[in-house]
Amino acid sequence: MDLIRIRKVKKVYKSGVTAIHNLDLNIKKGEFVFIIGPTGCGKSTLIKMLYRGEKPSNGNIIVGGIDVGKLRNGKVYKIRRRIGVVFQDFKLLNKSTVYENVAFALEVLGLPRAEIHSKVIKALELVGLKHKVKQYPHELSGGEQQRVAIARAIVNGPKILICDEPTGNLDDNTSQEIMMVLEEINKLGTTIIMVTHDTEIVNRMKKRVILLDSGRVIKDYPEGTYVNEVF
Numbered sequence: 001m002d003l004i005r006i007r008k009v010k011k012v013y014k015s016g017v018t019a020i021h022n023l024d025l026n027i028k029k030g031e032f033v034f035i036i037g038p039t040g041c042g043k044s045t046l047i048k049m050l051y052r053g054e055k056p057s058n059g060n061i062i063v064g065g066i067d068v069g070k071l072r073n074g075k076v077y078k079i080r081r082r083i084g085v086v087f088q089d090f091k092l093l094n095k096s097t098v099y100e101n102v103a104f105a106l107e108v109l110g111l112p113r114a115e116i117h118s119k120v121i122k123a124l125e126l127v128g129l130k131h132k133v134k135q136y137p138h139e140l141s142g143g144e145q146q147r148v149a150i151a152r153a154i155v156n157g158p159k160i161l162i163c164d165e166p167t168g169n170l171d172d173n174t175s176q177e178i179m180m181v182l183e184e185i186n187k188l189g190t191t192i193i194m195v196t197h198d199t200e201i202v203n204r205m206k207k208r209v210i211l212l213d214s215g216r217v218i219k220d221y222p223e224g225t226y227v228n229e230v231f
């Protein structure tokens with residue numbers, strides 16, 4: 001069964017803008033999927049609805065059997081625990097160390113100290129930053145800050161990792177390094193959905209690519225194909 005099933009989803013913002021039109025999409029467990037398309041086409045809106053950052057106006061978003069749009073507010077944590085999110089601007093706590101940034105989400109859950117420690121070290125090892133646990137974000141490069149954000153997103157073993165333009169602020173070499181980290185995380189079993197404007201990255205990775213335009217899926221390229229669109 002598909003891990004994510006999107007059925008006839010429509011999103012109309014309060015302003016009256018329709019960002020997503022009756023969209024259908026399935027994503028399987030373990031897939032790596034790029035979402036591309038021109039600015040304003042609804043990419044961020046679509047992925048926000050997966051973790052209930054926004055609610056669909058119509059239709060169903062089923063993630064691992066849970067109808068995300070229908071969850072009561074008090075139950076939203078159920079979906080947030082299954083999905084890690086990474087943004088273009090890292091969103092780190094600037095007054096906290098690398099270790100503290102990654103540990104924070106686990107402390108909120110009230111996990112025992114020793115378990116937090118081993119999970120944080122494992123996540124930082126995976127992104128190649130174990131040696132920087134005591135540094136503060138301003139002491140790191142952009143690529144390193146994004147690695148911390150990725151470690152924080154995966155520290156509790158989410159089933160899905162959502163990335164909204166994770167390389168948008170990084171140079172080409174650093175972007176490639178981040179993509180290698182994401183590929184490694186995907187190989188370990190996490191489903192990855194990544195929004196990007198970078199066609200070069202998309203064509204280097206050769207994963208499934210979903211092209212949106214005006215809130216609709218207009219192409220769904222299977223893994224292994226080249227994409228011609230440039231935005």
Ligand SMILES: Nc1ncnc2c1ncn2[C@@H]1O[C@H](COP(=O)(O)OP(=O)(O)OP(=O)(O)O)[C@@H](O)[C@H]1O
Nearest residue numbers: 013014015017019038039040041042043044045046
């Ligand atoms: N909170 C909001 N309230 C009202 N309209 C919104 C809101 N967020 C997005 N929109 C509108 O919905 C449409 C889709 O926006 P969205 O942010 O999903 O696009 P995007 O594809 O992620 O664009 P970009 O590539 O620039 O990030 C746009 O017309 C945008 O102006």
Ligand SMILES: [Mg+2]
Nearest residue numbers: 043044045164
């Ligand atoms: Mg966006």
